[in-house]
Amino acid sequence: MAKPITLLLALFLMGGLYAVFSPADRSAADGNVNSQIVQGKELFQVSCATCHGLGAEGTSAAPSLVGVGAAAVDFQVGTGRMPMAKPGAQGPRGKTEFTPAEISALAAYVASLGAGPGIPTSQQVSTNNLTAEEIARGGELFRTNCSACHNYEGDGGALPNGKYAPSLGQTTASHIYEAVRTGPYAMPVFSSGTLTDQDVREIIGYLQTLHSTPNNGGFSLGGIGPVSEGLWGWIVGIGGLVMVATWLARKGARAR
Ligand code: HEC
Ligand code: HEC
Numbered sequence: 001m002a003k004p005i006t007l008l009l010a011l012f013l014m015g016g017l018y019a020v021f022s023p024a025d026r027s028a029a030d031g032n033v034n035s036q037i038v039q040g041k042e043l044f045q046v047s048c049a050t051c052h053g054l055g056a057e058g059t060s061a062a063p064s065l066v067g068v069g070a071a072a073v074d075f076q077v078g079t080g081r082m083p084m085a086k087p088g089a090q091g092p093r094g095k096t097e098f099t100p101a102e103i104s105a106l107a108a109y110v111a112s113l114g115a116g117p118g119i120p121t122s123q124q125v126s127t128n129n130l131t132a133e134e135i136a137r138g139g140e141l142f143r144t145n146c147s148a149c150h151n152y153e154g155d156g157g158a159l160p161n162g163k164y165a166p167s168l169g170q171t172t173a174s175h176i177y178e179a180v181r182t183g184p185y186a187m188p189v190f191s192s193g194t195l196t197d198q199d200v201r202e203i204i205g206y207l208q209t210l211h212s213t214p215n216n217g218g219f220s221l222g223g224i225g226p227v228s229e230g231l232w233g234w235i236v237g238i239g240g241l242v243m244v245a246t247w248l249a250r251k252g253a254r255a256r
Helices: 002-021 026-047 069-078 100-113 132-145 173-182 197-212 226-255
Strands: none
Touching: 026 100, 069 100, 069 173, 132 197, 173 197
């Protein structure tokens, strides 16, 4: 009898927590956006305007940001590429100089200048419920569209004229999405007509499986992927289950 009651209590608790943490109402959100844009504009004029121009209209040193969208700013500033230290060269990945709130403000300001790709929601880049088939499809999409520059396992590689495609090992899911949609520097833009949001999610899922199985030295199983790893999983996993089953059966027999 105790179990159903605890279950009910847990459900009530979840409902209550949801009510407390669910998003605030719209009008409050709109007010936030306006003050964000004002704050973003101030930050922009201090840190970005020397190259991109006072109204982000572009100068001979840097392109216009009208219409690049919040996604481009979140990517460029969030990965520490902007503000650029040395104009002309490829902006390297680095530590960002801004807090997440400041990045949102800069992004809101640039987005207010012209429509462009937005920052993805957490659902758009969530890989939690991807099936194994979808992740395998992500691998295929990656090999078709990305590996020419980023290498088969996303390790990156050199491009002509001293440019390079970086390794994707430390990139967050949102930054991957944003890079795909905004095409930073020498990377092409992949619009939703070329790669749907679902396609991008599958690519992110594939990249995460590559990096969630780090090679910490030791026995690498030849690194040829699912075949040998699956085989070992099979032998060790099923072998273990058989041993446990035999042990249980013997114990049961003795007890009788
Ligand atoms: C020293 C000059 C310089 C400064 C300062 C600078 N940028 Fe840039 N920015 C560039 C150049 C050059 C490019 C184009 C080359 C590239 O994308 O790497 C660029 C590209 C960008 C892009 C990509 C545009 C696109 O088409 O996708 C964004 C977004 C951006 N900058 C935002 C910012 C923001 C926000 C700041 C301030 C925090 C900033 N930049 C500061 C020089 C600069
Ligand atoms: C033509 C070559 C090329 C192709 C194809 C390409 N990229 Fe890129 N990618 C680049 C370059 C160059 C950069 C570096 C941009 C910079 O320095 O601003 C980059 C940067 C990135 C980054 C940012 C990495 C980081 O952590 O800073 C991600 C993520 C990314 N690419 C993902 C992809 C995905 C996913 C695809 C396939 C859908 C793809 N790229 C296809 C050239 C390419």
